[in-house]
Amino acid sequence: MTAVLGGCGSTGSSDVTLELVAADYGDSAASSSKKYWDDLAEGYESRHPGVKVHVDVYSWNDVDRKVKEMVAAGHAPDLAQIGAYADYAAAGKLYPASDLLSIRTQADFLSSLADAGQWQHVQYGIPFAASTRVLFYNKTLFGEAGITPPTNWSELAADAGALKAKGVKYPYALPLGPEEAQAETLQWLLSGGNGYTDDVGTYTIDSPQNVKTFTWLKDELVGKGLTGPVAPGRLNRADAFAAFADGQVGMLNGHPTLMQQAARKGVKFGMVPLPGRTGRARASMGVTDWMMGFRQNGHAEQIGDFLDYAYQEKNVLAFSREYGLLPVTDSASNTMAESGAARDKELRPFLDQLPTSQQYPVGKTSWAAVSAAVKKDIGQAVAPTGSPAGVLTRLQSAASAADSANSG
Missing domain, CATH: 3.40.190.10 (Periplasmic binding protein-like II)
Incomplete structure (x- = not known):
């Protein structure tokens, strides 16, 4: 003391x-x-x-x-x-x-x-x-599409489909580009019931829940053209936020600074907790x-x-x-x-x-290397020819190796 x-x-x-x-x-x-x-x-x-x-x-x-x-x-x-x-x-x-x-x-x-x-x-x-992060939605676009904010994944996909039918450029913006892909990834892993690590801090990137989460993203959002014209692996968070502020995005995950950015452009928005697979996500990021x-x-x-x-x-x-x-x-x-x-x-x-809320595993000295690997590779998991299980398994192997090397 x-x-x-x-x-x-x-x-x-x-x-x-x-x-x-x-x-x-x-x-x-x-x-x-x-x-x-x-x-x-x-x-x-x-x-x-x-x-x-x-x-x-x-x-x-x-x-x-x-x-x-x-x-x-x-x-x-x-x-x-x-x-x-x-x-x-x-x-x-x-x-x-x-x-x-x-x-x-x-x-x-x-x-x-x-x-x-x-x-x-x-x-x-x-x-x-x-x-922390919440789901932002454009109230004007939602009103024009006659939809309400989603409370689970199936509702999110249905809302995105309705927005696409109305010509919205990015029904759901999924920024898995290298700028901040580790954040969008964790939000989805949490909403799918898992995360980067288990309760004792062991990496679980390729857990069955996480594979199911990215398989759903690939098949139900990206594969159905509901994430916009830019491939998620090339869409950075800053660009997604800018598109939301320009009124081109129906929904996306965002943090508090997006409120100011959208308000400056006159976008009317709402915020709800991130939906989970069958209801509210078990934890926010x-x-x-x-x-x-x-x-x-x-x-x-x-x-x-x-x-x-x-x-x-x-x-x-x-x-x-x-x-x-x-x-x-x-x-x-x-x-x-x-x-x-x-x-x-x-x-x-x-x-x-x-x-x-659940944090990144910042207490692990391996996290910096794991975060960099996620930023570089996770977008491939939802690409047309990508394999969610394959990408997550490679990331898990890299994480385990980094963890061993750092003993952190």
Whole structure:
């Protein structure tokens, strides 16, 4: 336990500069996360005159690579807010969360997210921001087709057929292209009753349920021309979102930022839980981005004190509201759930799913390699000449090999 519990006390040191590398959640210079971090650092420094916080913000295209290069060069930052932590934990480069955070801060995290931050049963990844996925549908197109939102796969296929009959370009957009295929894949695996791993963390990519799921996708959606003119393996998530915002998509899985994107274009949309094979999916997909503290510079006390400040409810809410993301703490989540503000009400369908959502297997050091393999190959499973069982078996073999090699 750190010596500092209040978040506003003296760190007992002076003239320390904490180096923080963070991801940019904005979509322009005006909305860059740099402003949030600069304001947060200024607020912290005003209470802690002996500590400075220097923040560098990079796009998501660059931030993970940038931190990896810094660590490899022997110049690890004190703090990194990026997409994955397990490799650094396995290499012994991170502080356990319990060495940094006050008991109050640790206890405030949503338990499912804190658990997802564990490597070998010790928490190293500190949740920073989260999102879940729901099924978006175009209300105008649904009205013209005389259909209602689906609650199971057969209804989804029937709705897609009705949309196609009305000339909708993408009745159901299925982005299995390399940008974010691992996300669309997990959503469908969950809706089919399984996932990437079993309850003890063993990869189950080629399970009978998963093979059935992709066989259904291939035969009942893709094979019947219900996924649009671009082959799913070549359709990226960003392009699918853009097409939805242009009114060309009847349905697709989406996260909170799609609300803003569609609203800017005047698209009237609704949101429902992702349908499962015979009813609501057993779990929604959740994605968490991570904060972590590096050991190299020995600033555990200052790192922990700054994080206790950063995770105060007002700061967590400010970031979540600015970028349409879900808070990772119980206190902020409860405040958002009870809020009457329109911006908070919009996030409620996503917020309701977060406590029971299923994350990527981020605690496995093999996950980065497995995710890359899924991005590269999963689109072939639904191609006209593709074999769902064959593709999933190859991915399972690659996952098992990566798992053995990493022993993670």
